[in-house]
Amino acid sequence: MAHFQPDGDHAPIDPDQPPYGRMLSGIRGLKLEVTDVRAKFKYDDHKPVEHRTAVAGRLTARSQGLDAPAAHQQLRRLDRIGPWKS
Template sequence: MFIQPWDAALDDAEWQTWLAEGHDFGLLSVNGRPGHAPIVVPTHFTVDGRTLLVHLARPNPVWEAIEADANVAFAVTDDYAFIPGPWRAKPDVPPTDCVPTSYYAAVQFTCRAVIVDEPQAKAELLRRQMAHFQPDGDHAPIAVDQPPYGRMLPGIRGLSLEVTDVRAKFKYDDHKPVEQRTDTVRRLTERGQGLDVPTAVQQKRRLDRIGTWKA
């Protein structure tokens, strides 16, 4: 992922906070065997310190690929919108001559994958995930010897993705003038399509923090 200086995360807390705000669905990418395309799996995940926790169905073809190469990537992208060229026009440039762009936030992890097969360890992994996704505890106990989860555990395998590197990008034209970025926030909010509003929120947050970009 190419990151311009003005698109980089301002600190680790920025991308960590962004993930914690509900960006917990991403793409697991596994190299697999030589001569085969990477396997890409969309899935929810849970952050546990420097580890990402995932579980997938046992028949998933990803397992053979991970056993062949445990070096994997995990990518999360959200708060994205298409920005038309005229929105980015400088005062002395015809609006139709300006180049459009995409706004988005993305966090990409490089990880070492560890398969979790031991029943008690799988149950603990699921408990950690449910503590995140269903914190009210509105589910049956997750235990090896209790239904319903006990009888379903053999049908899944867990993944502990040990993070070795993180690259975060917040692409919101932060190198453009404050007035232009402020106007784009307005335009996104008024257009209100797809993820325009959360994209506007991210651009406004970065604008408030950065102000005028200084190299």
């Protein structure tokens, strides 16, 4: 509870006392092994041109996985869309 309510304001946690005692048996834990990740890349066309160019540069420099194609797409969109107009 200290993580969620660091200032206190909760009853002592005792398995034999209310209000938390009866709830503790309902807690379940899982250990998962991640075998696959599917992610979405958000291009943030509303961000300033300088920011979008910097992101593409960092992706190119990092050069892992699909970084290069994502950087290429970011720069292509930047050339096509240009600065955000509100």
